[in-house]
Amino acid sequence: MKSYSIALLPGDGIGPEVMREAEKVLAVIQRKFGLNLVLNQFDVGGAAIDKHGHALPEDTLKGCEQADAILFGSIGGPKWDSLPLDQRPERAALLKLRSHFDLFSNLRPAKIYPGLEALSPLRADIAASGFDVMVVRELTSGIYFGQPKGMAGEGEEEYAFDTMRYSRREIRRIAKIAFEAARLRGKKVTSVDKANVLVCSRLWREITEEVAKDYPDVALEHIYIDNATMQLLRYPNQFDVMLCSNLFGDIISDECAMITGSMGLLPSASINADGFGMYEPAGGSAPDIAGKGIANPIAQILSAAMLLRYSLGENSAAEAIENAVQQALNDGYVTAELLSAERRNEAKTTAQVGDYVA
């Protein structure tokens, strides 16, 4: 029997309650596909600060190192927002995990599910034209991590500075991921940059052109970030894979998520060169609805499916989960935010949706 170990990091807000549903689903997968999935839970984020004084305790990091993959919930909340930048959950845990494991490849699929067009904030005719994008975001370089970063100067001339930085190697490896992804999808990569202003973007363009030569079956287009945010609103169905640097991918992937209008359905994967990865819902910790049993567990469940596919290579198990989720959607067996006002009273709880999918 194949055996895998998965580190579970539920985190803050709705993290713990949606994680429970993903665990239910993994328990069924285990039996059905004859796998031995060892799940070990660790503290992270604000919860870890409260308990251990640090958003990413040593134990948690060790636990992740020993695992085959990480299933992550969500972190952060107003309670920890006033901490110094370096101690906050986002930097101290999330960015730390990304860089520690060199999780450079961030996959953020976003699509309007058939039947859920009305949830999109886009005009009915535009939403009806369809939207199914995979944002491939570089996650361990760029202005998030570039050095130097700091303050200098005095008085009113004192200034802050951050460095955006990309090497040929860093661009090449993420570009390859985008072209590989496009090959399995719509065969088109749209590379997002600001090449009329940034030197980093000029190099980005040069390397993506080079990589494109190895993928003659995939079309490559370049678009400026400002134009991309516009085109997504007007002609969203022109995109297939969107290749972005760290900062631009942060912006574009959130815009794409909002365009679907169903953030609670969107998983994401952050993977390194060895296939080790961290999987988490696209949405945040949503402290306002935490503990009420109304959070949508599907993004967390689909994150577990991505984990099975990308880190464990268990494609049929991943597909089984995705099919079960599609079934729940078809049957209208969903949480309140996916239902129209008239049908709100048919809403299911977090646990009910988890049970149904399981």
Place this chain on the structure above:
Amino acid sequence: MKSYSIALLPGDGIGPEVMREAEKVLAVIQRKFGLNLVLNQFDVGGAAIDKHGHALPEDTLKGCEQADAILFGSIGGPKWDSLPLDQRPERAALLKLRSHFDLFSNLRPAKIYPGLEALSPLRADIAASGFDVMVVRELTSGIYFGQPKGMAGEGEEEYAFDTMRYSRREIRRIAKIAFEAARLRGKKVTSVDKANVLVCSRLWREITEEVAKDYPDVALEHIYIDNATMQLLRYPNQFDVMLCSNLFGDIISDECAMITGSMGLLPSASINADGFGMYEPAGGSAPDIAGKGIANPIAQILSAAMLLRYSLGENSAAEAIENAVQQALNDGYVTAELLSAERRNEAKTTAQVGDYVA
């Protein structure tokens, strides 16, 4: 009689044809308000490259220096896209003019005009909730101009780098502009940053908080850039003035422009500490429709109105233009892209709209 000199820089694409309509309107203003407006035209952009070998010839720069304000058309097009970064119209002319005159304050109003809700790419109920935003973008610092910027290293480790940089003074002066603007509008400033990642954004937050103390009548909120792109789609009417750094303002202002669905109506102003400014339509040079007489001249005409208000202090002249434009919109006397498919045959030409407003 008050006399002012205005440098006209029509540029490329639809620039020249929409500029002609702004000139018509200024000629009427001149008579009606007893002003002497001396209009001098200069080459800029791709047109200047073709004629003089440089996107911003010495003569043009001199002409601008001698003027009280610049009325700018639009520049760029596929013909000049393959030039080296530093020679391209965008960098060599547009960014050069911004930095040469220290035009740090970029005002980009965007609103859904009553009656034109159907043009917005947002869902009908969201567009109907209203949208009227002033994006205040810092325009002469940040990652556009920060030094150092370049390439270093060797082989696959060769890397590109850009520097994002903001001083206390630079942030303070643009923040003040935003609060002043909010005072004349909805009394709310939403400052857009990425303070969970960027040192520049931390300083940005600190200074905007300081400036806010001098404006107790104006509310201040902070929002992350990724969340801002989302909120704009779902709850666009929550915003009044959006205060942004150079790069974030580029992205947010274009998203706002697209949300209106009527880019051809949107002017912009770029102003320095002395009130000298450059005024231009929010849209681009639109080479695909250039020369056909179908381009919407209203953004150019409203840019002239902003020029009268912000650089010349001629508020009633500015209002007269804005009222005339509103009248043209009310009367449905507009170019094709503002009309529904059924009414397309009532479309007016560029010149007809200009005449009507004049």
